[in-house]
Amino acid sequence: MQFPFFMFNLETNQFVLSFRFTFMKSILSFILIVYLSAGTLVAQNPNIPLTHALTLFEREMTPTNLSQPVISSNSISPFQNPRSMAEWEELQGLIITWDTGYGNGVTNILKEIVRHAKEECEVIIVCANANSVISSLEASNIDTSTGIRFVVGDFDRIWVRDYGPNTVYANDVDTLGLVDWVYNRNRPKDDIVSNIIAEDMDLPLIATTSCPGRVVHTGGNFMSDGLGLGFSSELVLEENDPTSQWTNCPLSESELDEQMDLTMGIENYVKMETLPYDAIHHIDMHMKLLDEKTLLVGEYPMGTADGPQIEANIQYVLNNFTTTAGEDFEIIRIPMPPDFGGSYPPSGDYRTYSNAVFVNNTILVPTYQQQYDEEALAVWQEAMPGYNVVGINCNSIIPYLGALHCITKELGVNEPLWISTNRVVEACAGETIDIMASIKHISGISSATLFYKTDLTAAYQAVDMNIGFAGDDWFGSIPASDEGPLYYYIEATATNGKTITRPMPAPEGYFEIDVKDCTIINNDEVANSNFTLETIFPNPTAAITCIPVLSDQKIDAEIELLDLLGRKVSTIFQGAIPAGDSKYFINASEYPAGTYFVQIKTSTTIQSQKIIIE
Numbered sequence: 001m002q003f004p005f006f007m008f009n010l011e012t013n014q015f016v017l018s019f020r021f022t023f024m025k026s027i028l029s030f031i032l033i034v035y036l037s038a039g040t041l042v043a044q045n046p047n048i049p050l051t052h053a054l055t056l057f058e059r060e061m062t063p064t065n066l067s068q069p070v071i072s073s074n075s076i077s078p079f080q081n082p083r084s085m086a087e088w089e090e091l092q093g094l095i096i097t098w099d100t101g102y103g104n105g106v107t108n109i110l111k112e113i114v115r116h117a118k119e120e121c122e123v124i125i126v127c128a129n130a131n132s133v134i135s136s137l138e139a140s141n142i143d144t145s146t147g148i149r150f151v152v153g154d155f156d157r158i159w160v161r162d163y164g165p166n167t168v169y170a171n172d173v174d175t176l177g178l179v180d181w182v183y184n185r186n187r188p189k190d191d192i193v194s195n196i197i198a199e200d201m202d203l204p205l206i207a208t209t210s211c212p213g214r215v216v217h218t219g220g221n222f223m224s225d226g227l228g229l230g231f232s233s234e235l236v237l238e239e240n241d242p243t244s245q246w247t248n249c250p251l252s253e254s255e256l257d258e259q260m261d262l263t264m265g266i267e268n269y270v271k272m273e274t275l276p277y278d279a280i281h282h283i284d285m286h287m288k289l290l291d292e293k294t295l296l297v298g299e300y301p302m303g304t305a306d307g308p309q310i311e312a313n314i315q316y317v318l319n320n321f322t323t324t325a326g327e328d329f330e331i332i333r334i335p336m337p338p339d340f341g342g343s344y345p346p347s348g349d350y351r352t353y354s355n356a357v358f359v360n361n362t363i364l365v366p367t368y369q370q371q372y373d374e375e376a377l378a379v380w381q382e383a384m385p386g387y388n389v390v391g392i393n394c395n396s397i398i399p400y401l402g403a404l405h406c407i408t409k410e411l412g413v414n415e416p417l418w419i420s421t422n423r424v425v426e427a428c429a430g431e432t433i434d435i436m437a438s439i440k441h442i443s444g445i446s447s448a449t450l451f452y453k454t455d456l457t458a459a460y461q462a463v464d465m466n467i468g469f470a471g472d473d474w475f476g477s478i479p480a481s482d483e484g485p486l487y488y489y490i491e492a493t494a495t496n497g498k499t500i501t502r503p504m505p506a507p508e509g510y511f512e513i514d515v516k517d518c519t520i521i522n523n524d525e526v527a528n529s530n531f532t533l534e535t536i537f538p539n540p541t542a543a544i545t546c547i548p549v550l551s552d553q554k555i556d557a558e559i560e561l562l563d564l565l566g567r568k569v570s571t572i573f574q575g576a577i578p579a580g581d582s583k584y585f586i587n588a589s590e591y592p593a594g595t596y597f598v599q600i601k602t603s604t605t606i607q608s609q610k611i612i613i614e
Helices: 038-044 056-060 104-117 130-138 190-201 235-239 253-264 307-320 370-383
Strands: 002-009 014-021 082-084 091-097 122-127 148-152 166-170 176-180 205-207 229-233 268-272 287-289 294-299 330-335 357-359 362-367 388-393 409-412 418-420 426-428 433-440 445-453 461-464 473-478 484-494 499-502 511-516 531-533 544-551 555-562 568-577 580-587 594-601 606-613
Touching: 082 253, 091 104, 091 190, 091 357, 104 122, 104 130, 104 362, 104 388, 122 130, 122 190, 130 148, 148 190, 166 253, 166 409, 176 190, 190 205, 229 235, 235 253, 253 268, 268 307, 294 307, 294 370, 330 370, 357 409, 362 370, 370 388, 418 499, 433 445, 433 484, 445 473, 461 473, 473 484, 473 594, 531 594, 531 606, 544 555, 544 568, 568 580
Parallel strands: 091 122, 122 148, 176 205, 229 268, 294 330, 362 388, 426 511
Antiparallel strands: 002 014, 082 166, 091 409, 166 176, 287 294, 357 362, 418 433, 433 473, 445 461, 445 484, 484 499, 484 511, 531 544, 544 580, 555 568, 555 594, 594 606
């Protein structure tokens, strides 16, 4: 017979009536359970955990944050020339909110975050009672005497990624500031956590919480490459649309883009279709930027769950956008595992390995079951050599629609020594490899060094990098290499003596170049061709500049002008280059002074030459 029972739905935060068939040997027991409204329950009992998604109650009530928001005493106007920090940059702190309302399993996750993160930076714990947190941590053998900062303040729930402050810098590396968005939840205490952090850390706060520049947004739905490129799902458009319940001063897409540029320096904002089964529509549940050109993307079995839409979104990005340097993105796939019963969303938990967090030299990755975890952790370690990749079991929190990234928030350092580089991934055997980077510090840069080797068991060799005329661009060259892998990293020293490497855990960490034999060509016509980018003149130059090309037969090619980071500045020529001597020209006076590269490439070969524009 059917036996009625009530079950708590984690997505809606609502008790629902269900039926289960059970067989009774002797007597039938009837239990009367009073139906409880989740809205009333949550309003009266703050200890009931709220999922990451909007509850039915929150959808139906008028948002409290439509009224004039609380203004921090640290509030300022937007920076001039702001830059949004990338997550792999240097951190002074990792923020968490100590919410014990989700049970011991989730509290243990918070403890493990603290255990590992405090070895890399200060863990900033927002809590109601510091002594209680200290007791809990010390009971798990976590030293609380160093590496932890307690900020006593009120909040609603654990999902600090979404409502916590966003790190920005003025003029790339100058003043550190925080940007505060409006949270798209009816959780008013969460919405002032950024104010609490700003005041406790004495940091300027740029609040986008008042009309006309009011931005409704969530941190789990935002990624930045640190160079002005941002990613989100189209949820951000819905949140700021005239039909949205969360705003009383809507923004069109162009107005939203303008505000993101004004406050966070996002000049190129990529927005992707929301996923059908991800209830929160946050991109950190299925993808993550690993560096300026690499996207880690969750992968389902073909045709399963959100797999088709994820793949469509990635193809949309690849077909319509490039890295800030003007190159194609590198894609690394990582499995999206099923739950314990072998089910995928919408039937199973939304397990994800992309919901990970950088903490300087450590990467914290959610784990679930060993049979799936081993492959995922191997993907992470191969993609990020030298990093300390730590798995933390997230089975207790993933039913609430979030994992490690969702419950943490990075805080960048004051006065960062910033190295941004469009890493080289491929090169031709026998050719010199040019490595370029933008390196900045508020005190200036005294030196930069390029370290490389072809054998992981050998010692690195060092090459001094030279500064370009632009003042922040540095370049170095690795001598011609034989076919095979090549490993390199960059080290920079600021004028004040601070030193940092990129990638951060170098020399154990490194970038890898696949050095290939480029002479093997399948196309017969191209295989028999020879072309040479001859000496460009005048060089240095300030006006009309000649680019001579010698080819033994007609070839299809493209000639481009690149900056020191390999970003395309302009296309000089595209089409068929005739046999013999050909000359192409640029007017150097049209470009800012600095160091550039002229690159000519066919389908199989690339040649480049450095020029200096005065």
